[in-house]
Amino acid sequence: MKKHFIIVTVILLIAVGCKDFQKDDKNASQIEKSAQELSNENTQSIVNEAIKAHGGTLYDSAHYQFVFRDKLYSFENKNGFTYKVSSKDSLGNQIEDFLQDGKLARTVNNELVELSKKDIAKYSEALNSVIYFATLPHKLNDKAVQKEAIGETIIKGEDYDVVKVTFGKVGGGKDYDDVFMYWINKKSHYINYLAYSYSVNEGGVRFRSAYNPRTIDGIRFQDYINWEAPVGTPLKELPAMFEKGQLKELSRIETKDIQNLNASEVVE
Secondary structure, X not given: OHHHHHHHHHXXXXXXXXXXHHHHHHHHHXXXXXXXXXHHHHHHHHHHHHHHHHOHHHHHHOEEEEEEXXXXXXXXXXXXXXXXXXXXXXXXXEEEEEEEOOEEEEEEOOEEEOXXXXXXXXXXXXXXXXXXXXXXXXXXXXXXXXXXXXXXXXXXXXXXXXXXXXXXXXXXXXXXXXXXEEEEEOOXXXXXXXXXXXXXXXXXXEEEEEEEEEEEOOEEEEEEEEEEEOOOOXXXXXXXXXXXXXXXXXXXEOOEEEEEOOOOEEEO
8 A cells, every 4th residue: 555655646646746847838938939039129129210211101102213234214103013124225225024913024116016025033133132222121020030139249340230131042033032221310210231141153242331321302312332251251240340341342333313202392
């Protein structure tokens, strides 16, 4: 009888111990999840403040055009989006690409032309990329965007939040595996610096510093100096290299003759 009592007691102690372990494990999971949720909320707050500072809800109905590298671009956000680019080829033909809610069409001298799947992807990506950078940070809340606040840093004496961005395969474009990093000023909430690494064409690393900011009817536009760093350079190291003059200037990303088509006022 005594032996049976001891066995039963041991079994009960083990059972209670297992329940306590499961309870502790559950609590640990809840704490971990809460920490992740707080991190996500912090990231979202940083990005939301940046979007607000650059134009906020004005992006939702924005209709602008601008010139970039001798081509005329426009974007209209109304019940979806419509992007356009117009240019002339060496023979004087007028070429226009229209990207409406992800579907591309091309006309040559106002005549619709048929494109291969490869060309559709190529021209869509090119047009989307120009509008994406011209309207930063408007698209940073898209479904394909995966963002994470990874810390803080100081650049030229000012405090910045650092946000890392990657893209999901669905909706992230053909270069969805590119990695971006944005430095968002903690006081103004402007994106003054950004960087990205890519793997196509043997890969590369770029750092961009903003200059010539203009706020046109409530929306901020910026030009950028495009800097090159050695392939494989960690993005987080680029600001320090930039301050030390260790990056090579490649090009300038300039938007000119910006016009709010809702107001029809040209700003140089």
